[in-house]
Amino acid sequence: xxxxxxxxxxxxxxxxxxxxxxxxxxxxxxxxxxxxxxxxxxxxxxxxxxxxxxxxxxxxxxxxxxxxxxxxxxxxxxxxxxxxxxxxxxxxxxxxxxxxxxxxxxxxxxxxxxxxxxxxxxxxxxxxxxxxxxxxxxxxxxxxxxxxxxxxxxxxxxxxxxxxxxxxxxxxxxxxxxxxxxxxxxxxxxxxxxxxxxxxxxxxxxxxxxxxxxxxxxxxxxxxxxxxxxxxxxxxxxxxxxxxxxxxxxxxxxxxxxxxxxxxxxxxxxxxxxxxxxxxxxxxxxxxxxxxxxxxxxxxxxxxxxxxxxxxxxxxxxxxxxxxxxxxxxxxxxxxxxxxxxxxxxxxxxxxxxxxxxxxxxxxxxxxxxxxxxxxxxxxxxxxxxxxxxxxxxxxxxxxxxxxxxxxxxxx
Amino acid sequence: xxxxxxxxxxxxxxxxxxxxxxxxxxxxxxxxxxxxxxxxxxxxxxxxxxxxxxxxxxxxxxxxxxxxxxxxxxxxxxxxxxxxxxxxxxxxxxxxxxxxxxxxxxxxxxxxxxxxxxxxxxxxxxxxxxxxxxxxxxxxxxxxxxxxxxxxxxxxxxxxxxxxxxxxxxxxxxxxxxxxxxxxxxxxxxxxxxxxxxxxxxxxxxxxxxxxxxxxxxxxxxxxxxxxxxxxxxxxxxxxxxxxxxxxxxxxxxxxxxxxxxxxxxxxxxxxxxxxxxxxxxxxxxxxxxxxxxxxx
Numbered sequence: 001x002x003x004x005x006x007x008x009x010x011x012x013x014x015x016x017x018x019x020x021x022x023x024x025x026x027x028x029x030x031x032x033x034x035x036x037x038x039x040x041x042x043x044x045x046x047x048x049x050x051x052x053x054x055x056x057x058x059x060x061x062x063x064x065x066x067x068x069x070x071x072x073x074x075x076x077x078x079x080x081x082x083x084x085x086x087x088x089x090x091x092x093x094x095x096x097x098x099x100x101x102x103x104x105x106x107x108x109x110x111x112x113x114x115x116x117x118x119x120x121x122x123x124x125x126x127x128x129x130x131x132x133x134x135x136x137x138x139x140x141x142x143x144x145x146x147x148x149x150x151x152x153x154x155x156x157x158x159x160x161x162x163x164x165x166x167x168x169x170x171x172x173x174x175x176x177x178x179x180x181x182x183x184x185x186x187x188x189x190x191x192x193x194x195x196x197x198x199x200x201x202x203x204x205x206x207x208x209x210x211x212x213x214x215x216x217x218x219x220x221x222x223x224x225x226x227x228x229x230x231x232x233x234x235x236x237x238x239x240x241x242x243x244x245x246x247x248x249x250x251x252x253x254x255x256x257x258x259x260x261x262x263x264x265x266x267x268x269x270x271x272x273x274x275x276x277x278x279x280x281x282x283x284x285x286x287x288x289x290x291x292x293x294x295x296x297x298x299x300x301x302x303x304x305x306x307x308x309x310x311x312x313x314x315x316x317x318x319x320x321x322x323x324x325x326x327x328x329x330x331x332x333x334x335x336x337x338x339x340x341x342x343x344x345x346x347x348x349x350x351x352x353x354x355x356x357x358x359x360x361x362x363x364x365x366x367x368x369x370x371x372x373x374x375x376x377x378x379x380x381x382x383x384x385x386x387x388x389x390x391x392x393x394x395x396x397x398x399x400x401x402x403x404x405x406x407x408x409x410x411x412x
Numbered sequence: 413x414x415x416x417x418x419x420x421x422x423x424x425x426x427x428x429x430x431x432x433x434x435x436x437x438x439x440x441x442x443x444x445x446x447x448x449x450x451x452x453x454x455x456x457x458x459x460x461x462x463x464x465x466x467x468x469x470x471x472x473x474x475x476x477x478x479x480x481x482x483x484x485x486x487x488x489x490x491x492x493x494x495x496x497x498x499x500x501x502x503x504x505x506x507x508x509x510x511x512x513x514x515x516x517x518x519x520x521x522x523x524x525x526x527x528x529x530x531x532x533x534x535x536x537x538x539x540x541x542x543x544x545x546x547x548x549x550x551x552x553x554x555x556x557x558x559x560x561x562x563x564x565x566x567x568x569x570x571x572x573x574x575x576x577x578x579x580x581x582x583x584x585x586x587x588x589x590x591x592x593x594x595x596x597x598x599x600x601x602x603x604x605x606x607x608x609x610x611x612x613x614x615x616x617x618x619x620x621x622x623x624x625x626x627x628x629x630x631x632x633x634x635x636x637x638x639x640x641x642x643x644x645x646x647x648x649x650x651x652x653x654x655x656x657x658x659x660x661x662x663x664x665x666x667x668x669x670x671x672x673x674x675x676x677x678x679x680x681x682x683x684x685x686x687x688x689x690x691x692x693x694x695x696x697x698x699x700x701x702x703x704x705x706x707x708x709x
Contacts, residue, residue, distance in 0.1 A: 236602035258429035283501035
């Protein structure tokens with residue numbers, strides 16, 4: 001007799017991933033003796049190498065427990081349970097956590113299922129393997145300038161695309177989807193990879209090194225020999241131009257995390273107030289290297305650091321949402337509901353370029369096409385609207401975009 | 413970790429921060445710079461000048477004036493410049509001020525002290541400004557006194573494919589030395605006419621490893637097919653520099669098209685043999701990565 005544990009989705013390699021947000025799994029008994037209607041089963045998680053941990057519950061909640069005991073029905077009917085990562089214990093690699101199903105009385109092991117608690121992490125805290133996998137996937141996506149990365153570079157340029165991405169309250173939702181699109185492409189290369197963030201209000205000595213995002217020498221970034229990003233090419237030119245800035249130190253005159261979140265207001269937090277972070281810390285972080293591509297919108301994505309910067313910008317939004325209870329896309333405080341924004345900035349607007357070419361003065365081309373699919377979720381769809389990306393963990397809408405941050409838990 | 417307690421802790425920290433940083437919000441009318449005590453105080457005042465909403469109309473001209481005012485210290489002018497640069501991140505609101513900003517940048521690109529001049533030139537070059545590109549080209553060709561070191565000028569000109577600088581780059585790639593030559597070689601990565609020269613440098617063991625590496629990366633972009641041949645020869649050449657061989661191997665690994673060109677069974681077998689005999693850890697690692705990538709495929 002054993003227990004078949006099945007997750008709702010698997011990738012092409014038969015792997016499955018969770019974030020802090022639980023997913024509903026099914027349990028089935030196979031090879032059971034006739035006449036037995038149910039089996040008492042206890043689910044726990046087993047962690048290797050101080051990796052991920054899991055929580056279990058009978059409903060969608062952040063109040064899961066380390067183990068759960070239940071009767072699993074026989075006769076072909078599945079019994080449902082919710083499983084998610086136990087905050088803040090994320091995985092380092094696939095399979096460093098697995099579910100164990102044991103017969104509750106005898107303790108007999110009836111089934112196991114490996115998975116990964118995959119979340120976005122602080123770049124300064126990645127281990128070498130995580131760092132190298134990310135860099136390798138990014139270099140492969142760049143494909144020496146001929147890969148799919150070119151679309152991401154072409155989405156973030158001056159002119160009409162600039163207005164789409166930076167011209168109103170749509171700034172944060174646009175970049176959320178932009179990062180998600182890139183991350184899904186990276187995960188199609190290496191499913192264990194997630195986008196790390198540069199916490200620009202803290203020192204990041206492990207990030208600004210030759211073996212990670214590089215060191216600026218004479219305005220040009222240097223990497224160690226054999227580094228994957230030595231092959232980095234954008235607009236037909238190899239290398240990265242970036243000023244020395246503060247290097248691995250904190251960035252002065254830049255709002256720290258708490259100051260940024262405080263922008264939203266206290267008694268009735270408002271997205272429209274929080275959105276002021278577009279100038280500081282977002283703009284200030286862009287300028288913090290002094291010179292180089294990352295200091296201009298039209299050239300910023302040519303520097304890989306840009307994606308880590310924006311991952312932190314998105315994390316700050318996610319954290320504000322968490323402390324302010326602002327996940328409901330229809331709520332007044334969660335987004336600008338006045339409908340007065342320019343096209344591409346209103347809740348029901350589909351975001352460019354994922355919704356295709358527009359008519360002037362909006363962009364008439366759409367690099368990259370629709371949003372990359374994920375084997376783990378159908379959300380938010382190929383051409384997401386702004387309202388589809390607010391509730392990224394499916395707290396209210398139950399549409400889980402399948403990303404999360406190492407320091408922002410799920411809470412419903 | 414208890415999520416509710418964690419949330420309470422976050423809220424408490426935010427509240428404490430709010431109390432700490434409660435200060436009077438200065439309005440534009442309060443910006444009486446003659447009353448400011450110190451340069452640091454002035455810089456802090458500048459950093460608070462908003463470029464959004466109705467404030468932008470009043471603040472931007474003040475900041476532009478400070479940027480172009482040669483009687484102010486370089487530090488203060490740079491402070492004003494850095495604040496104005498944030499305008500790039502509010503494109504809609506800053507758009508009406510862009511022409512005046514560009515005019516100010518062109519002025520300081522020629523006349524201001526070094527840091528301001530260099531930063532202005534870079535900003536203009538990243539915007540593909542034709543005026544700035546001409547200044548940079550004229551400096552490289554000694555038509556005028558260079559405003560910026562030659563290597564930096566080459567770097568900035570290479571940003572724009574259409575900057576009419578190819579001829580200069582080809583000349584510098586052959587004749588210049590040091591960083592200037594390195595930047596020129598990088599700038600030619602899109603130049604079909606330079607493929608032969610780049611190939612020659614890659615295979616010339618008399619050239620430095622750094623120059624050969626740069627030439628290889630540019631060749632990879634200019635002609636993936638010819639790079640594939642050069643890179644595979646490098647990887648298998650037991651008498652060549654191990655670092656360069658590792659770089660070539662890594663370049664093949666991370667480009668599926670190039671890997672397809674070289675990835676015949678005979679090459680894979682030869683690489684395996686190189687890997688087992690290599691003393692260089694860098695080379696061994698890069699070969700291991702290559703072997704892992706072909707296994708995944």
